[in-house]
Amino acid sequence: MWPASTPEIEEAVVRVLRSGRWAISGMSTGHGSEERKFGRAFARYIGVEHGIPTASGSSAIVAALTALGIGVGDEVLVPGVVWVACASAVARLGATPILVDLTVDDFAMDPAHASALTGPRTAAILMVHLSSSIADVDELTLLAERHHLVLLEDCSQAHGAVWRGRRVGTFGRAAAFSFQSSKLLTAGEGGIVVTDDDSLADAAQQARADGRRWNNGRVREGFPDLVVGGTTQGHNHCMTEMQAAILTASLPALDEQNAARIEMVTYLEQQLSPIEGVQTVRRRDDPRVDRPTFWHLPVRIDPEAFGGHHVEHVREAVSFAAGLFLEPVGAPLNRNPLYNPQLYRRFTVDHRLELLASGTHLPVCELLARTCLTIPHHALLGGPVLIDRLVEAFVAVQQRARRVRPS
Ligand SMILES: *Cc1c(COP(=O)(O)O)cnc(C)c1O
Numbered sequence: 269m270w271p272a273s274t275p276e277i278e279e280a281v282v283r284v285l286r287s288g289r290w291a292i293s294g295m296s297t298g299h300g301s302e303e304r305k306f307g308r309a310f311a312r313y314i315g316v317e318h319g320i321p322t323a324s325g326s327s328a329i330v331a332a333l334t335a336l337g338i339g340v341g342d343e344v345l346v347p348g349v350v351w352v353a354c355a356s357a358v359a360r361l362g363a364t365p366i367l368v369d370l371t372v373d374d375f376a377m378d379p380a381h382a383s384a385l386t387g388p389r390t391a392a393i394l395m396v397h398l399s400s401s402i403a404d405v406d407e408l409t410l411l412a413e414r415h416h417l418v419l420l421e422d423c424s425q426a427h428g429a430v431w432r433g434r435r436v437g438t439f440g441r442a443a444a445f446s447f448q449s450s451k452l453l454t455a456g457e458g459g460i461v462v463t464d465d466d467s468l469a470d471a472a473q474q475a476r477a478d479g480r481r482w483n484n485g486r487v488r489e490g491f492p493d494l495v496v497g498g499t500t501q502g503h504n505h506c507m508t509e510m511q512a513a514i515l516t517a518s519l520p521a522l523d524e525q526n527a528a529r530i531e532m533v534t535y536l537e538q539q540l541s542p543i544e545g546v547q548t549v550r551r552r553d554d555p556r557v558d559r560p561t562f563w564h565l566p567v568r569i570d571p572e573a574f575g576g577h578h579v580e581h582v583r584e585a586v587s588f589a590a591g592l593f594l595e596p597v598g599a600p601l602n603r604n605p606l607y608n609p610q611l612y613r614r615f616t617v618d619h620r621l622e623l624l625a626s627g628t629h630l631p632v633c634e635l636l637a638r639t640c641l642t643i644p645h646h647a648l649l650g651g652p653v654l655i656d657r658l659v660e661a662f663v664a665v666q667q668r669a670r671r672v673r674p675s
Pocket of ligand 1: 324325326327350351353354396422423424425446447448457458459
C-alpha cells in the first residue's frame with residue numbers, strides 16, 4: 269500500500285491538529301512552524317542551504333521559475349515525455365516549453381537534441397530526473413554553461429538519488445520536488461524548492477506566499493510568522509502544517525526504502541531475464557550513478573514476443589493478472605490531451621501557436637510510449653512475494669497472448 273501511515277506520522281498529524289496552528293500564514297504558537305522545520309530538514313538531507321516548502325510540485329516549479337526571473341518570451345527546454353506540470357508550469361509564466369526527445373536506452377533527456385534546440389531565446393533547462401534514471405547532469409550542465417542558461421532541476425521522481433557523490437537537487441541553481449501521493453516521499457500533496465542561493469531562496473519564499481517571507485526576528489505567540497517582502501509578486505502556494513509534519517515524520521525512512529527498492533529491482537531483473545521480450549529501461553552500468561532511485565520503472569515490451577499484441581493490452585492484462593496497476597508511459601506532451609494550450613484562454617494567439625509548434629518531432633518519446641509500461645515503486649516495497657506474482661503474471665499473459673491473435 270502506498271502511501272502507508274506509521275505511528276510517527278499519526279502522532280505528528282494529531283499534534284498539529286491540536287496545536288491551533290494549521291498553516292504558515294496562521295499565527296505563531298511560539299514553537300516555530302512545521303513548514304520551516306521541514307524546509308530545514310529536507311535542505312539538510314539534500315545538502316543545500318535553503319528549503320522552501322510549497323503546496324505541490326507544480327507550485328514548486330512555478331515558484332522556482334518566478335524566482336529565477338523566467339517569463340514572457342523565454343524558452344525552457346523540457347523533456348518530451350514527463351508529467352504535464354513540467355510544461356504547463358512554464359507556459360503559465362508566459363514562457364514556452366521546448367520539448368526535447370529522450371535517449372532510448374536510459375529514458376533521459378537527450379543532451380544532443382537539447383543542444384540542437386538551443387537558440388537565442390533559450391533561457392533555461394528543466395533537468396528532470398525521469399522515472400528511474402538520473403538525467404545526464406554532466407552534459408546538461410555543460411550545455412547550460414556554454415549558452416548561459418539557467419539550470420533548474422526537477423527531482424519529483426528521484427528523492428534521494430546520488431550522482432557523483434552528491435544528491436540530485438544540488439546541481440541546478442535551484443531544484444523542485446513534488447510530494448504528491450505517488451512520489452517516493454509524500455504528504456498526499458506538497459512540494460519544495462531547494463537552493464544554495466540566498467537571494468533566490470528569498471524570492472522563492474515570496475513567490476510561494478503572496479510576496480511574504482519568513483519573519484526572521486523573534487516571533488511572539490499569537491503574532492504572524494510571515495512579513496511583507498514586496499520584492500517579488502507571488503501567489504499562495506503554501507504547504508499546510510499537517511503536510512509538513514507528515515513529511516518530517518516520513519523523511520527518516522526514505523533512504524532505507526530506497527535501498528529496499530534497489531535490492532528488489534535486482535531481484536526483479538533476475539526473475540524477468542528468462543522471459544523473452546521483457547526488458548527494464550533505466551540508466552544502467554553508468555559509474556556516475558552512485559545511488560539510483562526507482563519511481564516508475566519502465567519496462568520495454570517487444571510485441572513480437574507477445575503474439576503481436578499492443579503494449580497497452582499487455583499492460584492491462586498483466587495489471588489484472590498481478591492485481592497491481594501498471595502505469596502507461598504517457599503520450600509525448602505535444603499530443604498529450606492533458607497538455608492542450610487551446611484549452612487555456614490566458615494564452616495570446618501568438619503564444620498559443622508557439623506552444624503548439626514545440627515538439628513536433630519526438631521519435632524516441634513516441635517509441636517509448638508505444639513500447640513501454642511501468643512498474644510503480646511501491647511494488648518494490650512488497651518483498652519478493654509481490655515480485656514473484658508480477659513475474660508470474662508476465663509469463664501467464666505471454667503464454668495466452670501467443671495463443672490469441674490480436675484483433
Ligand atoms: C509529479 C511531478 C510533478 C508535479 O507535482 P505535483 O505535486 O503533482 O504538482 C512535476 N514534475 C515531475 C517530474 C513530477 O513527476
